[in-house]
Amino acid sequence: MVNQTSDRSSNLSHALVIGGSIGGLLAGRVLANHFDQVTIIERDIYPDEPVPRKGVPQSQHLHALLTRGQMILEELFPGLKDELIAAGAPVLEVGSDSAWYSRFGWAVPFNSGIKMIALSRGLLDFCVHRRMNAIANVRFLEATTVTKLLANADNIGIAGVSVRWRNSLDDSIREEQLFADLVVDASGKTSKAPEWLKELGYIPPKETVVNPFVGYASRIYRRPENFQAEWRSLFVQSAPPLGTKGGVLFPIEGDRWIAGIAGINRDYPPTDEAGFLEFARSLPTPAIYEAIKEAEPLTPIYGYRDAENRLRHYDSLPRYPENFLVVGHAACAFNPVYGQGITVAALEAQTLDKCLHQHSNRNFKGFARLVQKQLATVYAVPWMAATSEDYRSPGTEGGKPDFVTRLMHRYMDGILKLAMNNTDVYRTFLEVMHMLKPSTALFHPRIVIQVLGQSIKTNSEKPGF
Ligand SMILES: Cc1cc2nc3c(=O)[nH]c(=O)nc-3n(C[C@H](O)[C@H](O)[C@H](O)COP(=O)(O)OP(=O)(O)OC[C@H]3O[C@@H](n4cnc5c(N)ncnc54)[C@H](O)[C@@H]3O)c2cc1C
Structure with a gap:
């Protein structure tokens, strides 16, 4: 563990990340391209083997790494894929190795050309953390908890954080302040940032919760x-x-x-x-x-059980704090059955990188809000995909399916039914599911015609389009 510091006088640019799970690690990876120093503050101590850890309780559960997410991870950490495979992670051909049973029966296996790495969440986090540890301008403060955000002098932005940590020499609890040019909250769904902002006089973000x-x-x-x-x-x-x-x-x-x-x-x-x-x-x-x-x-x-969809609308705060961003589950969490979280975190990291490249002078007023708005566009589609599927269940709280959503359900049933034995539709479905293609690919005229054709043939059959 690196010694705690609270260097306020340095001229070096400094970014702080709250939370060192996948969202924080990936954000930290791209911040290291743009800041002299990146500090990742994590309240856990990282395990020295690929196992689940307390701060990420979902790491006991199955995590599918979508192919798009894996590709971005490989861009961020060249050679990571080989490291995961060398650690024993199997590579699956998604169409032929995976047997898929839907409401329309078993899908006929076929060679989709889409490969995915199957691994435990512990292995993924372990390998990514190891790679981050090797980056010279990244340091980790482990066993350290962020307790609040610090306002800058004129209270229009965030200047740093307060942290609490246990001194192993005398077992005393220490508190100190760390300052940075940019603070990124990646502390997950239980993020305290809304409360911390409120303490500083900001209106906290509105939340939308859709709970199936x-x-x-x-x-x-x-x-x-x-x-x-x-x-x-x-x-x-x-x-x-x-x-x-x-x-x-x-x-x-x-x-x-x-x-x-x-x-x-x-x-x-x-x-x-x-x-x-x-x-x-x-x-x-x-x-x-x-x-x-x-x-x-x-x-x-x-x-x-706490697996609801939760969206915090930071992008539409009436007064946005300068020098502050929110990524990963802290901003937007999905019902995990769709396997989107890690890939969305990877897409957010890519977007953050792009924004930082575009604005080499990022000290202008409104920069952080601009980035947060870009991040919101990243999770908008996965959010819609997850919540509109969840509206199929009558017990879902937080909204009801409107006419268009109900129409989409019927259309998607048509897609699903076709995908069971039509490799063209099955491949497109997999490409969309793995975020290799936008969901509009499922509305290509070639596919719409097949869905409508099937619907005409099985007019009396339910469910189906
Ligand atoms: C049951 C389940 C299954 C899932 N399955 C999949 C899947 O198949 N595929 C997929 O892509 N995604 C899946 N997800 C989603 C995925 O787990 C999340 O998208 C991802 O972990 C979010 O990463 P994060 O870094 O934003 O937050 P988290 O992983 O929740 O990490 C937050 C981190 O912040 C730290 N922290 C919190 N507060 C503080 C503080 N005050 N100070 C310092 N550190 C702090 C925590 O210790 C933790 O390390 C699943 C989620 C669940 C719940």
């Missing part, structure tokens, strides 16, 4: 030796409004599987042995249950 009441339960298993199947990963998609249950079985490093089962509309999966297996057995297909029932569990069963 989703619950997760996850467990890691040893993949049985000589296990034979036509798939390497399983994806059993829930089918709301009636089908509340879904699940994924994913290979991860160390010849292991992670099984994640989920329920929406308060159909929370149990975390006791018998209940977990029974929930898995009751999914629309028992394929996950069949695979894990005899497999050796390597961890307890972990549950997670």
Whole structure:
């Protein structure tokens, strides 16, 4: 751990990041291109092996790294992909290695040309942190908690943060102030920034919460030796409004599987042995249950429930603090079943980098607001995708589907139905899901015609477009 400092006199430009999980690490990576010094403040001590940690409780759960996210990570950390593979992370061909069961049955496997790395969240964070540790102008303050933001002299912006840490020499609690030219909040969904801003006289951001009441339960298993199947990963998609249950079985490093089962509309999966297996057995297909029932569990069963969509509208604050940004889950968190969070954090880092390149003189008034507005455009589409899907469930709180959303549900059902045995539509669907193409790709005339054609053929069939 680096010694604590509160250097106010230095002429070197300095950026501070609150929170050193994936959002903070990726923001820190690009800030290192533009600031003389980057300090990442993390209240945990980083583990010295690829395991979950307390400050990121969701790291006990399955994390799909979408292909677009993986590509950006590779740009930020060249060679990372090989490091992950060398650590044992399997590479999946998304169309042929993954068996996908939807409300319309099993998709026919095909070679999609889309590859993804399957890994534990612990491994991803461990490797990214290791790479960050090797960057000369990045330093970490571990076991250090940010307790508030500091206003600049004329109270129009943020000048730094107060931190609290435990001195290991005499076990005393220390408090001090750290100053910077830019402060980035990446402290996750439980970020205290709205309260801290309020203390400084700002109106905190409005929040939109769309809660489908989703619950997760996850467990890691040893993949049985000589296990034979036509798939390497399983994806059993829930089918709301009636089908509340879904699940994924994913290979991860160390010849292991992670099984994640989920329920929406308060159909929370149990975390006791018998209940977990029974929930898995009751999914629309028992394929996950069949695979894990005899497999050796390597961890307890972990549950997670605070998985609502939460958007803090920093981009529309009436008075925006200069020199302050909010990224990752602290700004926008999604229902995790769509696997978007890490990729959105990576896209945000790219956007931040672009903004900093475009404005080499970033001391002008309004710079931070301008960047925050750009960041908001990054999570706008993933937010819409997640929440409009969640509106399918009648128990979702925080809004109801309007006419257009209901029409979209029917159109997406048409896409899903076609994708089960039409490789053109399946590939486009996967490209959109992995954020390799915009969602408008699903509305290409070539695809619309096929969806409409199917609808005419099966006019009386429900559901379907
Ligand atoms: C159950 C579940 C499953 C998920 N599955 C996927 C998936 O499949 N694919 C995907 O892409 N995403 C997934 N996500 C989303 C993903 O976990 C998040 O997008 C991502 O972790 C957000 O990163 P972050 O850095 O913004 O916040 P977090 O990961 O929450 O990290 C916040 C960090 O800030 C630190 N911190 C907090 N307060 C302070 C403070 N005051 N001072 C100092 N440090 C502080 C914490 O210790 C922590 O390290 C899932 C989420 C959940 C809940």
